[in-house]
Amino acid sequence: VVYCTGIITEYDEVGKCAKVLSSSSIMCSEEGKLRDPNQKVSVHLSNDTVVEARVLFFNDHYGVSFLDINTEFPLVPATLGSKPYYGQNVFVLDRDDEYALVVSHGSILYLEKPLFERNHYMFASYNSSL
Template structure:
């Protein structure tokens, strides 16, 4: 339970009131906000001790999970569900996985844990339903911020949908007619993006040759890992090697295209 008011995504009121598990209220400070992931890093000071959580290795589709939250009286609330076998590329960003259960009221931004009590993700309220970002993505963002005060990832300029999460009949058709067993279907190509300029079109299937990721969260972790080179000043673009299957014209080609980085984040200072 955190009181945070902001005027826009880049303009913040920095004064926070944080209610602790022992029901005391203390002041906090917003250090950092990342626009792409919608996550914030807070600093809270006070004379109290908090238990350091244990972290899991990330989230898997079909996994049983528990979404945690606290109500206005700081009583713990729990919802039980699974990670659904769904993709929803209309969300514009790739890191989300869907929860089969509602999250408790006020639970947006709360932890998602496994049966052993390890934190494996963070839950958010999104349309069309509750979503989870893997703890592996969040921890990488925190590590980048601690070292560079920024978070960077290459921007593909595309909305994608994982072939692995298509229905069985569509997957069989792709396998039998085009010999495609993985990769991502291009749902949208942004205007004037590098992807558009090199000829990638809606309906193409692309396979990343340097990383055999098969789901959008796996792809997100891969793209985020490439941001280290940018932050260290080693490169301002990254050359991605992909195999593009043009289903409309029944051909495929291997291409390399330079993708720019983005570090659209807000470092907050008092």
């Protein structure tokens, strides 16, 4: 996940709260330690509002964090599916040459079906980072 970017993974219309997948680099030191346990994290929404987030989880090794926000602004979570198909447009979470986590987009080129309870392989073409 790119620094200062977030992906809405869940939104509760009744409670007006959302879960956001983001980067942990804003809250971790170079050594992977939490900079400040009381650090405030702000989330800027597409309607130009800013809300305070609560850190639910972070993992500096993978460079990700989960945040919880409350907002009156309706949000649409990313569609995360588990039934990929040939030719489907997808987002790919991978690492660049320097092992930084990046999000790219592309399409599924080939699927190998599971065999004898083994994992299957999926091959995708993808463009440069978003």
